[in-house]
Amino acid sequence: MVMLPLYRFISKTIAPWFIQQTLAERIKKGKELPERIPERKGYSSRPRPEGSLIWIHSASVGEAQIALTLIKNITKLRPEIKFLVTSVTVTSGQMLVKQLPSQAIHQFIPFDVPQWVNKFLDTWKPNLAIWIESELWPNFIEAVHAHNIPLLLINGHLSDKSFKRWGFARGFIRPLLEKFSSLMVQSSEQVQRFKSLGGVNPIATGNLKFAAAPLKCDLKKLKEFKSIVGNRPFWVAASTHDGEEISIIKAHQRVKKSFNNILTVIVPRHPERGPTLKAMMKQYGLKVACRSTNDKLLNTDEIYLADTLGELGLFYNAANIVFVGGSLISIGGHNIIEPARLNCAILHGPHMHNARSVSVLFAKAQGSLEISDEQTLAEAIESLLRNESLRNTLAKNALRVAESEDQAMTRVIKTLNPFLKNL
Incomplete structure (x- = not known):
């Protein structure tokens, strides 16, 4: 349990300085869009829409394709719901901007810095948070829980490398996984992996990449x-x-x-x-x-x-x-x-x-x-x-x-x- 407070301290004090030093290089390499850097620090570039808002986080292109299909299916049941979709990579962000429906907004997710995370959550005030696949950001998980926002993981997947790494830090990952309201994972093998790390009642729902629509083209x-x-x-x-x-x-x-x-x-x-x-x-x-x-x-x-x-x-x-x-x-x-x-x-x-x-x-x-x-x-x-x-x-x-x-x-x-x- 010592690891979590240490992570919070480092991410609150040292990480912002370090991130600032690396941003220029990330922009040069095409890993960040300069005009959207404020979003990575918790500032919104769009106003929050009125009504119920579901926040869906998809790290890169593959997860973004799942997010698009998920939005389509939820909208069939609840057409009045609005969506905030976040991503990490420039490629996924540009794809989402082009393909998201009118009731959805894209933002780049902030770095996992407590003050930036809280600014993001205080601005958007999502009613439900859905993360796709393997994004497990400690400060975000803690803050979402503190804001009383139900947090769900869908298409959960831990690679061999991630599973082995988390296996050496069970005391770190267990309290984070316990804060998820539901863990929907890809397979029975993934159920066992999440359970062994402290996940509460993970269920195998299958691989959502099979449900994603075929890739579009011009x-x-x-x-x-x-x-x-x-x-x-x-x-x-x-x-x-x-x-x-x-x-x-x-x-x-x-x-x-x-x-x-x-x-x-x-x-x-x-x-x-x-x-x-x-x-x-x-x-x-x-x-x-x-x-x-x-x-x-x-x-x-x-x-x-x-x-x-x-x-x-x-x-x-x-x-x-x-x-x-x-x-x-x-x-x-x-x-x-x-x-x-x-x-x-x-x-x-x-x-x-x-x-x-x-x-x-x-x-x-x-x-x-x-x-x-x-x-x-x-x-x-x-x-x-x-x-x-x-x-x-x-x-x-x-x-x-x-x-x-x-x-x-x-x-x-x-x-x-x-x-x-x-x-």
Whole structure:
């Protein structure tokens, strides 16, 4: 119990100074929007709407997609309710600003500094707080509880790394988990994890990423991209991280020996890495077109670097073959449900520990292929390019898995109902 007071003291006194010192660098790296920095310190950029307000927190893009679907479902039951949706990443914030309905407002969540947290809660006065997946901010949890706001966790998930870390700090995490009014988690394995850390009556409602709507795209831009690519064979490497692009480049070079006009589309997880990636690819003698700088994609270009925000849906809609990144290195993998919903044949690496239960479902249904390095990646791409039947079967199996596991939202809404009735 000593750890919590120490955390509060440090976050109240030292953290604000440290955060201030790092903000300039975060802005430079594209991790913060300068005009919205006040929100990260608890200041609101919009007035609170009148009436009942549900606050939904979604850290990044995947959770933001869940938030959009959740709002749609709650609105069917209670159309008068307003929503405040917070996020951390710039990408998720920009996506939410574009896609949130009129009864919802987006703000960036403040850093977990007590005075900033209290300013945020005093301004917005939410009637109910819903956090998605694994955001466990101690000062926020304490303050929400002190403000008598029911706090719910949905789609709860603790990665292997997080579970191990919290396992060494059970005295820290237990009193925080006890303050949640309901813990709705992804699986029976997650139920056991939350229970062992002190969670009170966690229930398995399923993975809400299966319930999220298919990624949207601009149909005009999709038509334009398809027209430019024409009949060229191409594949998409999505949500890639530093350390993976080298393997993707080498896989591209191997595939090119059999398909000399192959186009590889790379969508980095962090678009701000675009200039660095472009320079690296040119060092390998590759012809690169960069989307963020509006480079015209030519037939002679080998790599299309899609370093833009919120366009993953466009490339999933266009593609037949998708490699999902964060899985060739120990990031833990990213969302393979999104390309599955858009009829893609899916490849991923061996490091899927952040989405283990999902990847197991897909593997059992033969809805994805696991590769281990640039050689097996290249071999899989060549095989899928040559064999349309294999490609279609893989995509069909993946879609079947995605559609068969979509009852999680129904279970979540059923659990939410008593809390909604009190608003």
